[in-house]
Amino acid sequence: MTALALQSTVPVTVSTGSRGLVNERQRSLLMAKARTLWVLVAFVLVGMIAALRIAYLGTTGPSPREVRLADLLTPQRGEIVDRNGAPLARDFRVYSLWFNPKAMTEGEPLIHSPKEIAAGLARIFPDIDQDEVIEKLSSGKAGYIRKSLLPEDANRVHELGEPALEFPLETTRYYPQGSLAAHVLGYVDSYGHGKVGMEQYFDKELVSPEGRSAPSVISIDFRVQSALEDELAKGMALSEAKGAAGVVLDVDTGEVMALASLPGFDPNHVKPNDMVVTPEEAKEGEVPKGFNRATNQVYELGSTFKPITVAAALDAGTVTNLARRWPAAPLHVGRFTIKDSHAMGDSLNVPETLIHSSNVVTAQIADELGGERLKAKLKTLGMNTRPAIELPARGFPIWDNGKWRRLRTMTVSYGHGVAVTPLHLATAYAALVNGGMWRPATLRKLSAGEVPEGRRVFSAATSARIRQLLRMIVLYGTGRKGDAPGFRIGGKTGSAEKPGNGGYRHHSLISTFAAAFPMDKPRYVVIAMMDEPKGTVATSYQRTAAWNAAPVVARVVPRIGPLLGIMPDETRDIDISDLKPLIPHEVSEAEE
Amino acid sequence: MNLTQDRVRSIGWITVLAICAAMLVALTLRVNAVKSEVYAAEKRIVYTQQQINFLETEFQTRANQQALKKLNDLEFGYAAPGAGQYLEGERQLAALGAAPGPDAPAPIRFANAEPADIPGEDVAERAEEKAGSLLAMVNPVSGATAAAMPEEERRREAAAAKTRDSDREVLRAEAADLSRRLASIEIAEAPNQ
Numbered sequence: 001m002t003a004l005a006l007q008s009t010v011p012v013t014v015s016t017g018s019r020g021l022v023n024e025r026q027r028s029l030l031m032a033k034a035r036t037l038w039v040l041v042a043f044v045l046v047g048m049i050a051a052l053r054i055a056y057l058g059t060t061g062p063s064p065r066e067v068r069l070a071d072l073l074t075p076q077r078g079e080i081v082d083r084n085g086a087p088l089a090r091d092f093r094v095y096s097l098w099f100n101p102k103a104m105t106e107g108e109p110l111i112h113s114p115k116e117i118a119a120g121l122a123r124i125f126p127d128i129d130q131d132e133v134i135e136k137l138s139s140g141k142a143g144y145i146r147k148s149l150l151p152e153d154a155n156r157v158h159e160l161g162e163p164a165l166e167f168p169l170e171t172t173r174y175y176p177q178g179s180l181a182a183h184v185l186g187y188v189d190s191y192g193h194g195k196v197g198m199e200q201y202f203d204k205e206l207v208s209p210e211g212r213s214a215p216s217v218i219s220i221d222f223r224v225q226s227a228l229e230d231e232l233a234k235g236m237a238l239s240e241a242k243g244a245a246g247v248v249l250d251v252d253t254g255e256v257m258a259l260a261s262l263p264g265f266d267p268n269h270v271k272p273n274d275m276v277v278t279p280e281e282a283k284e285g286e287v288p289k290g291f292n293r294a295t296n297q298v299y300e301l302g303s304t305f306k307p308i309t310v311a312a313a314l315d316a317g318t319v320t321n322l323a324r325r326w327p328a329a330p331l332h333v334g335r336f337t338i339k340d341s342h343a344m345g346d347s348l349n350v351p352e353t354l355i356h357s358s359n360v361v362t363a364q365i366a367d368e369l370g371g372e373r374l375k376a377k378l379k380t381l382g383m384n385t386r387p388a389i390e391l392p393a394r395g396f397p398i399w400d401n402g403k404w405r406r407l408r409t410m411t412v413s414y415g416h417g418v419a420v421t422p423l424h425l426a427t428a429y430a431a432l433v434n435g436g437m438w439r440p441a442t443l444r445k446l447s448a449g450e451v452p453e454g455r456r457v458f459s460a461a462t463s464a465r466i467r468q469l470l471r472m473i474v475l476y477g478t479g480r481k482g483d484a485p486g487f488r489i490g491g492k493t494g495s496a497e498k499p500g501n502g503g504y505r506h507h508s509l510i511s512t513f514a515a516a517f518p519m520d521k522p523r524y525v526v527i528a529m530m531d532e533p534k535g536t537v538a539t540s541y542q543r544t545a546a547w548n549a550a551p552v553v554a555r556v557v558p559r560i561g562p563l564l565g566i567m568p569d570e571t572r573d574i575d576i577s578d579l580k581p582l583i584p585h586e587v588s589e590a591e592e
Numbered sequence: 593m594n595l596t597q598d599r600v601r602s603i604g605w606i607t608v609l610a611i612c613a614a615m616l617v618a619l620t621l622r623v624n625a626v627k628s629e630v631y632a633a634e635k636r637i638v639y640t641q642q643q644i645n646f647l648e649t650e651f652q653t654r655a656n657q658q659a660l661k662k663l664n665d666l667e668f669g670y671a672a673p674g675a676g677q678y679l680e681g682e683r684q685l686a687a688l689g690a691a692p693g694p695d696a697p698a699p700i701r702f703a704n705a706e707p708a709d710i711p712g713e714d715v716a717e718r719a720e721e722k723a724g725s726l727l728a729m730v731n732p733v734s735g736a737t738a739a740a741m742p743e744e745e746r747r748r749e750a751a752a753a754k755t756r757d758s759d760r761e762v763l764r765a766e767a768a769d770l771s772r773r774l775a776s777i778e779i780a781e782a783p784n785q
Contacts, residue, residue: 069634069638072638073638087649087652090645090649092645092646092649093642093645176649176652176656177652177656177657177658178656178658179658180656180657222657226657226658226661230657230661485674485675486674486675486678487675558672558673558674559672562672562678567680568674568675568678569675569678570675570676571680
């Protein structure tokens with residue numbers, strides 16, 4: 001039929017019907033083949049796409065939704081935990097009370113009058129300022145009415161039936177331990193930036209993906225920190241001091257176990273006057289509560305420098321015989337006279353000098369040692385630079401860069417003329433007792449492989465001698481009130497007058513007790529410092545370190561020792577039998 | 593209709609295709625259902641985790657060091673243990689059980705460990721021994737054992753117990769009387785108020 005039709009339309013070309021049929025058949029066969037080919041190509045394409053998709057899914061891992069789940073569970077700002085994993089700072093989702101005047105699309109923004117709403121809110125929050133709320137509600141401007149609501153209070157506000165009162169669930173930074181270690185942790189301001197402590201130091205790290213997914217560990221042990229703060233606060237109250245600072249440092253690694261500065265502040269509710277003082281207060285030498293006395297303020301730390309001077313002399317070989325006696329009469333250097341706090345006899349040997357804390361003899365030892373060597377030793381102890389610690393607040397020491405004159409050398413030997421932070425002193429004492437290696441203090445928890453090698457400051461023999469001498473000060477000398485039975489504490493007291501306008505102020509002292517324990521194998525240095533303590537009934541009307549700072553250490557060590565793995569043991573102690581004959585009078589007095 | 597072989601075949605293919613498509617749709621629906629179930633479960637996980645975080649934080653806040661310190665200062669007054677309260681090694685621990693001196697009386701023990709039953713031993717004998725261990729309680733003052741107490745003494749004990757009981761009766765009666773009197777005073781004064 002088609003052939004006939006073709007014949008009728010193209011009559012000339014078709015000569016025979018059979019040939020036309022063959023052509024037609026070939027053409028449809030061709031077309032069928034082509035169609036099959038297309039279908040095949042389509043199938044192959046689909047198959048390839050499927051294979052590619054499978055390969056893609058297999059290689060690129062989880063689907064996007066799983067990422068979202070993990071994202072929801074990671075905090076916006078990483079957690080900070082102590083060395084044992086106890087959280088110190090974490091994100092916390094909390095309800096706020098927000099006034100949104102546009103919640104009602106038409107008509108008045110409020111259903112009840114502002115006065116009624118304020119009264120209703122006052123029933124839920126008795127401390128709220130009603131006038132302020134009325135003002136906010138009638139202004140018609142969006143804003144917070146209150147932050148940090150309890151869920152049950154949010155429900156009660158909801159029952160007031162005001163659509164304009166909304167409760168957005170907001171993430172805030174929360175410190176479960178309150179003001180504990182506030183200076184170490186710092187706080188987060190309303191723009192989400194870390195301030196003051198590790199929050200500022202770790203700021204970038206805490207908001208990075210790695211910092212958010214894993215907590216940042218710091219070297220502090222919060223139980224030790226709590227004991228230190230508690231006892232410092234008690235000591236401060238007993239001596240009516242203006243402030244206090246304390247450090248607990250691992251002598252072998254430089255890790256800071258606790259670092260306290262009092263008075264503190266609560267990072268959960270930072271008040272404007274926590275961080276600044278008025279010009280009048282600043283004139284009187286007041287510092288804000290957020291100021292870290294342990295790392296930021298420099299003090300002349302007085303007699304606590306004497307063991308460093310003696311160690312430098314032992315190391316340099318200018319003192320080879322501890323039994324050698326020096327005259328103890330007041331020393332005249334130019335127009336200046338170096339005196340002792342009380343008469344200590346005609347002459348003193350080295351152990352007696354440290355036990356009674358004689359400025360006169362220490363000055364003579366330093367004089368023999370020479371300013372250059374003393375200066376070099378203090379430099380290796382890092383006393384000419386800011387303290388080595390991660391905190392942003394680090395004080396620069398008052399340090400004479402020029403050549404030290406004779407009098408400067410002498411005054412520095414007993415802790416005057418050089419002002420450093422209590423943390424400087426802690427790292428120096430760690431080097432004194434750990435065998436002579438100085439290591440920077442750190443707030444990062446170090447694993448065994450990360451401990452820095454440190455630099456040698458004293459020889460091991462000098463360090464062993466100093467350990468004996470420090471223990472003797474606590475057993476027979478000014479540090480007796482700093483002893484705790486079984487903990488073998490060794491240390492040195494220091495009470496320095498505070499410089500003020502026009503010379504030293506004789507009635508304001510900085511009293512410090514620098515100690516280490518246990519002296520037979522020192523593990524931790526403990527520093528306690530009181531700022532301007534007064535003579536009170538509790539301190540027997542005394543203002544020196546023996547009466548206020550030393551008892552703090554004596555109370556702190558029994559609390560922290562067992563937590564840090566040091567059990568009290570009265571059957572052990574450092575061997576001081578070779579030095580005992582040098583102080584027969586003190587030994588017989590103590591044994592009575 | 594003319595059903596040629598080709599047509600039957602193509603109808604067959606179409607049927608197979610339709611069945612496949614239907615199964616595909618069913619499978620897709622099922623997959624989506626499972627997916628949304630997973631999503632809901634994820635949402636629950638997030639919510640629960642947030643609740644856990646909230647409660648954890650609340651617990652940490654309520655049990656923070658300052659709160660514990662206040663509680664201790666107010667209620668307990670615990671202090672750090674002293675050097676004498678620590679034991680150094682097994683030797684000191686073992687020394688705790690030793691007699692404080694030669695010829696010292698054995699310390700009074702409040703707890704006693706019963707030896708375990710040994711299989712194969714005479715059960716009756718064991719039972720007697722066990723009963724004996726109860727009777728073997730020793731008076732720390734006189735040194736007499738309960739089992740060795742003479743018959744007469746035991747009777748005296750019983751009589752003393754009876755007198756104690758009668759004393760108790762008197763006390764109880766007095767107490768009841770007192771409460772009655774107190775009650776009556778209350779009622780008597782009520783009209784005056």
